Amino acid sequence: MNIKEVAARAGLPAKTIRYYEEIGLIRPLRGANGYRSFRDSDLHKLAFLGRARSLGFSIEECRALLALYEDQSRASSDVKALAGKHLDQIAAKIRELQEMQATLQQLVGACAGDQRPDCPILQGLADPAGLTRIKTDCCA
Amino acid sequence: MNIKEVAARAGLPAKTIRYYEEIGLIRPLRGANGYRSFRDSDLHKLAFLGRARSLGFSIEECRALLALYEDQSRASSDVKALAGKHLDQIAAKIRELQEMQATLQQLVGACAGDQRPDCPILQGLADPAGLTRIKTDCCA
């Protein structure tokens, strides 16, 4: 299989596949012409990587997952620990974004959005006391 | 004010402040010795930037916000539109993370996490049908 076909099948850009080889995630064979020659096992690894990446695992986490996947004597507790740690990171990121969202929603909600220059959003950014005041008014 | 003091007051690393000058977000004066000399207005801008960044606005969005902040004849609708677009992005990101979270939670929940190699997490990553099956089992 040449790179274009494996890219289509794995659902990854060819560029990304070359990059994954460069950083040692896969090691496709090479034909006499220098072209990469992908086996089914390469395709499977790439699809695995694509799914792990789409779940937000970092490249290094993907490398560890792939190593566990290939290790027949792995303990599922190791996989679960890795995934659990990642879940914690996702949860933390969600909380962080929700805090941003809440603050910003209050500012946007307080802004008239008309032709006048007065703007609680800019006031909130310029002065955290103002921002707090809005919150206080809202929740009081 | 020298950079260290303004950094402490604005709550930003000195490195970041130099970077913000480099990309034209601020233009502090210079003393005869070549040191940056920050006015109160620079400090205010830096604090503004720090808050906007902490709400997830990109540097270019911050640049636009700062321009609106300085433009006395702005329309608050412009600010509200910018903030609203950013809120949409935040909401989209949260949804994306929640989808990852849901999928990963199902996989982690199905994994025994013991000394045996059998692992639904790896199976789910290796084979989306397996992943779907888990979901189906769960929701059926």
Add this chain to the structure above:
DNA sequence: TCTTGACCTTCCAGTGACTGGAAGCCCCAT
């Protein structure tokens, strides 16, 4: 006066995970 140490400067390189593009083979069909 000299020295020490904290502070300041610039410049260069690296992060993560790609992505775009240029220059140049290779292969197949016409």
Add this chain to the structure above:
DNA sequence: ATGGGGCTTCCAGTCACTGGAAGGTCAAGA
């Protein structure tokens, strides 16, 4: 032989910093 698509490598850019080296400046103490 020519054209077009596919393949190769390498370099540069993204975003928002961050670390570190090399060197100038300043104020306080011996």
